[in-house]
Amino acid sequence: MTEIQTPSHTKHRLVVVGGGFGGLEAVYNLRNVDIDITIIDQRNHHLFQPLLYQVATSTLATSEIAWPIRHLVRKYKNVKTLLGTVDNVDTAARTVSTADGETIPYDTLVLATGARHAYFGHDDWEPYAPGLKTLEDATMIRRRILTAFEKAEREPDPARRMEYLTLVIIGGGPTGVEVAGTIADLARDTLKGDFRVIDPAEARVVLIEGGPRVLPAFSDDMSAYAKRALEKLGVTVHLGHPVTECHADGVEFGGQSLRAKTIIWAAGVQASPAAKWLNAPSDRAGRVVVKPDLTAPDRPEIFVIGDTATVPNGGKGTVPGIAPAAKQQGKHIAETIKARLGGDQTPRPFVYRHAGDLATIGKRAAVTDFGWIKLKGYLAWWLWGLAHIYFLIGVRNRLAVALSWLWISVSGVRSARLITQRDAVDEIEAEAR
Amino acid sequence: MTEIQTPSHTKHRLVVVGGGFGGLEAVYNLRNVDIDITIIDQRNHHLFQPLLYQVATSTLATSEIAWPIRHLVRKYKNVKTLLGTVDNVDTAARTVSTADGETIPYDTLVLATGARHAYFGHDDWEPYAPGLKTLEDATMIRRRILTAFEKAEREPDPARRMEYLTLVIIGGGPTGVEVAGTIADLARDTLKGDFRVIDPAEARVVLIEGGPRVLPAFSDDMSAYAKRALEKLGVTVHLGHPVTECHADGVEFGGQSLRAKTIIWAAGVQASPAAKWLNAPSDRAGRVVVKPDLTAPDRPEIFVIGDTATVPNGGKGTVPGIAPAAKQQGKHIAETIKARLGGDQTPRPFVYRHAGDLATIGKRAAVTDFGWIKLKGYLAWWLWGLAHIYFLIGVRNRLAVALSWLWISVSGVRSARLITQRDAVDEIEAEAR
Numbered sequence: 001m002t003e004i005q006t007p008s009h010t011k012h013r014l015v016v017v018g019g020g021f022g023g024l025e026a027v028y029n030l031r032n033v034d035i036d037i038t039i040i041d042q043r044n045h046h047l048f049q050p051l052l053y054q055v056a057t058s059t060l061a062t063s064e065i066a067w068p069i070r071h072l073v074r075k076y077k078n079v080k081t082l083l084g085t086v087d088n089v090d091t092a093a094r095t096v097s098t099a100d101g102e103t104i105p106y107d108t109l110v111l112a113t114g115a116r117h118a119y120f121g122h123d124d125w126e127p128y129a130p131g132l133k134t135l136e137d138a139t140m141i142r143r144r145i146l147t148a149f150e151k152a153e154r155e156p157d158p159a160r161r162m163e164y165l166t167l168v169i170i171g172g173g174p175t176g177v178e179v180a181g182t183i184a185d186l187a188r189d190t191l192k193g194d195f196r197v198i199d200p201a202e203a204r205v206v207l208i209e210g211g212p213r214v215l216p217a218f219s220d221d222m223s224a225y226a227k228r229a230l231e232k233l234g235v236t237v238h239l240g241h242p243v244t245e246c247h248a249d250g251v252e253f254g255g256q257s258l259r260a261k262t263i264i265w266a267a268g269v270q271a272s273p274a275a276k277w278l279n280a281p282s283d284r285a286g287r288v289v290v291k292p293d294l295t296a297p298d299r300p301e302i303f304v305i306g307d308t309a310t311v312p313n314g315g316k317g318t319v320p321g322i323a324p325a326a327k328q329q330g331k332h333i334a335e336t337i338k339a340r341l342g343g344d345q346t347p348r349p350f351v352y353r354h355a356g357d358l359a360t361i362g363k364r365a366a367v368t369d370f371g372w373i374k375l376k377g378y379l380a381w382w383l384w385g386l387a388h389i390y391f392l393i394g395v396r397n398r399l400a401v402a403l404s405w406l407w408i409s410v411s412g413v414r415s416a417r418l419i420t421q422r423d424a425v426d427e428i429e430a431e432a433r
Numbered sequence: 434m435t436e437i438q439t440p441s442h443t444k445h446r447l448v449v450v451g452g453g454f455g456g457l458e459a460v461y462n463l464r465n466v467d468i469d470i471t472i473i474d475q476r477n478h479h480l481f482q483p484l485l486y487q488v489a490t491s492t493l494a495t496s497e498i499a500w501p502i503r504h505l506v507r508k509y510k511n512v513k514t515l516l517g518t519v520d521n522v523d524t525a526a527r528t529v530s531t532a533d534g535e536t537i538p539y540d541t542l543v544l545a546t547g548a549r550h551a552y553f554g555h556d557d558w559e560p561y562a563p564g565l566k567t568l569e570d571a572t573m574i575r576r577r578i579l580t581a582f583e584k585a586e587r588e589p590d591p592a593r594r595m596e597y598l599t600l601v602i603i604g605g606g607p608t609g610v611e612v613a614g615t616i617a618d619l620a621r622d623t624l625k626g627d628f629r630v631i632d633p634a635e636a637r638v639v640l641i642e643g644g645p646r647v648l649p650a651f652s653d654d655m656s657a658y659a660k661r662a663l664e665k666l667g668v669t670v671h672l673g674h675p676v677t678e679c680h681a682d683g684v685e686f687g688g689q690s691l692r693a694k695t696i697i698w699a700a701g702v703q704a705s706p707a708a709k710w711l712n713a714p715s716d717r718a719g720r721v722v723v724k725p726d727l728t729a730p731d732r733p734e735i736f737v738i739g740d741t742a743t744v745p746n747g748g749k750g751t752v753p754g755i756a757p758a759a760k761q762q763g764k765h766i767a768e769t770i771k772a773r774l775g776g777d778q779t780p781r782p783f784v785y786r787h788a789g790d791l792a793t794i795g796k797r798a799a800v801t802d803f804g805w806i807k808l809k810g811y812l813a814w815w816l817w818g819l820a821h822i823y824f825l826i827g828v829r830n831r832l833a834v835a836l837s838w839l840w841i842s843v844s845g846v847r848s849a850r851l852i853t854q855r856d857a858v859d860e861i862e863a864e865a866r
Contacts, residue, residue: 044583044852061496063849068579070627071850080629083583083852102587135851146501150477150516154535194503196513399836416496417504418568419477419516 018112019069021323022306025330031076042085055138057182058417089277111274115307118270125246129265165203166260171267172209174359180207181362184233205235210242222367229361271308292349305329319352451545452502454756455739458763464509475518488571490615491850522710544707548740551703558679562698598636599693604700605642607792613640614794617666638668643675655800662794704741725782738762752785
């Protein structure tokens with residue numbers, strides 16, 4: 001096995017691509033080690049993705065769930081942060097390159113570049129059915145949802161009005177369930193009384209899941225509870241029929257057509273291009289097939305973690321693409337790097353510990369499944385809230401999000417109901433600069 | 434004089450175009466009157482413009498200063514809110530028309546459509562020097578400011594690095610002063626320690642005012658204090674030379690060239706197209722020259738108020754284009770409309786009461802001038818803060834903004850430092866829908 005060596009006169013250079021849960025956790029666990037760390041991300045902020053759907057549904061503001069990466073690591077003097085888009089890795093020369101032509105050398109590389117939406121060969125559906133992975137996705141979906149109600153208010157034709165009031169969510173995993181429940185809440189509670197022509201509670205919220213159950217990773221009884229809770233909120237749940245067509249006017253599934261002006265994609269993700277950069281074996285979703293110690297095959301100096309890797313889960317399939325898994329992997333490779341720097345090159349296989357599953361359905365119900373304890377309903381919702389606030393970064397943000405949720409709970413008012421347009425001037429800007 | 438009459442079998446129809454300070458104040462004061470009110474705005478939200486510069490400088494989040502109009506008026510059963518862009522008024526038929534082809538009839542019309550940036554015949558400067566009138570302006574400027582520091586961090590050439598670290602504000606009125614002071618704060622306090630290559634405190638913040646003083650509407654000593662306070666914060670203030678050229682690489686003024694990658698326009702506004710719609714006399718900035726009772730000449734059923742009107746100020750020039758003035762006018766015309774509905778058609782001239790002027794310079798200093806009392810420095814800043822919180826709408830928002838300011842005051846942390854890109858998918862969306 002190749003030893004990881006650095007010329008003794010320079011510090012070990014670690015490059016971490018991606019400032020999400022995996023990348024940041026790795027950096028955090030190496031903050032006191034005498035090496036040079038460079039984080040590169042194509043965005044300036046770390047995004048708390050589990051709450052992104054709340055920006056999309058006007059519950060939270062963008063700044064409550066995203067924080068500048070360089071600010072989060074400002075106290076770690078060994079860490080430099082660069083805003084840039086990595087577009088390739090030269091594994092022979094041991095450099096990464098960015099889209100604007102910079103080359104950054106590494107001794108150890110961590111690729112933690114996450115995932116984006118996957119449309120299973122139907123990329124042409126993307127304009128009609130946006131997914132929810134970035135802040136821009138969230139504000140765009142928010143705009144579409146709110147504008148749909150605005151257009152319904154002005155639409156004299158009842159059939160067209162119903163199209164504006166029909167919102168479809170594709171995909172019955174946690175994201176789809178959470179989005180559907182929150183839109184139902186928005187329509188029935190938050191927007192009640194704000195309109196004069198329409199009754200927002202007439203909005204038809206439809207969740208379409210291709211498989212037999214919502215929340216397929218949860219236990220059967222949790223899954224059944226979630227379906228009932230959704231239906232109690234007025235969501236129509238269709239199971240067992242994947243969407244076969246998707247266009248500007250609606251969707252087709254199981255032989256029927258459903259006309260809808262708002263469609264949200266929550267049905268699948270694919271990995272970042274890390275596997276292409278490394279020329280490494282990948283699975284159907286493009287995730288790098290890593291070794292048990294989370295390194296790329298034949299490249300022990302390269303770690304690949306989080307949603308962009310497919311990690312064996314002790315014989316029980318693969319590790320799920322969720323935030324706690326990415327954090328565990330980030331911590332694990334940090335320990336491996338420390339061991340190596342101390343001279344110990346033994347491979348350290350990663351063992352995933354699944355804490356539990358959480359999903360909310362609207363603002364009064366949730367399911368949580370920790371194996372030894374399962375909770376449903378209001379108590380679960382509180383636990384869900386506490387867990388998310390705990391994992392948020394920073395006291396100020398915890399306070400702000402807690403205030404937002406408390407306010408919504410008490411008054412029903414969602415403060416983040418803004419329709420913002422894209423900048424017209426920006427298009428000119430893109431040419432001018 | 435023409436009596437305002439309505440057929441006795443239908444309610445009086447009031448249409449208010451514009452949900453800003455003027456329009457909303459008018460509606461609020463007519464909420465208990467038995468008429469049909471329709472508010473039309475091209476945005477879904479009311480924007481608290483006095484604090485917009487704080488979004489642009491990462492101090493506040495967008496949702497802390499903007500609220501959905503229909504939500505603000507939800508309890509007023511006589512008020513309907515429509516999202517739409519008015520593009521013309523048919524004064525003979527008494528209808529307004531919207532860009533998407535709807536025609537809305539009125540018995541009384543209020544045009545409160547505000548202002549946008551004016552470039553004094555240099556509209557080609559707009560892409561390089563955006564102004565600050567909408568939320569999109571603010572998030573775009575925020576992106577440019579933060580990206581400038583990010584680019585400086587990666588720029589090896591010292592001259593180019595200095596261009597990224599040079600930020601120019603054009604216009605020394607309250608907006609320009611407030612933006613310049615806050616950017617200086619951002620560079621020297623908030624971003625300190627976040628970068629490894631650059632020292633953000635090296636940023637050159639330059640304020641260029643064509644006239645002899647900053648804050649020209651304030652008294653001489655307040656103006657002098659503000660200039661000193663800016664310079665103490667590290668802002669370079671150039672007076673007496675208007676900008677003569679503005680392009681992607683910088684500006685020219687007073688015979689010199691200044692290379693800068695970030696330029697912000699705070700030097701002038703022009704009215705909305707209300708004067709064109711009415712074919713009414715207008716001033717150089719396009720504002721409708723209204724009669725003393727705020728009606729359009731020869732059209733007593735049409736009121737024009739706020740930034741889109743030029744209102745005589747009792748022989749002392751014209752009423753300033755500030756929020757309190759718009760609110761006073763909104764209240765005044767509401768009273769006029771009530772009087773008319775009661776049978777009294779006497780014209781009621783508007784008398785403006787100027788309360789005072791407020792401007793902040795960074796987070797520790799301000800000038801306030803209420804005539805009978807002038808304050809400078811820290812005390813003024815607290816008064817400024819209280820006044821703005823008071824005028825904000827809603828307890829929740831007051832709490833949120835107070836929390837943001839308190840946090841910044843205590844910890845220096847600005848929570849709204851997000852660089853968000855425009856939606857790529859949106860361009861496809863615009864064609865698809």
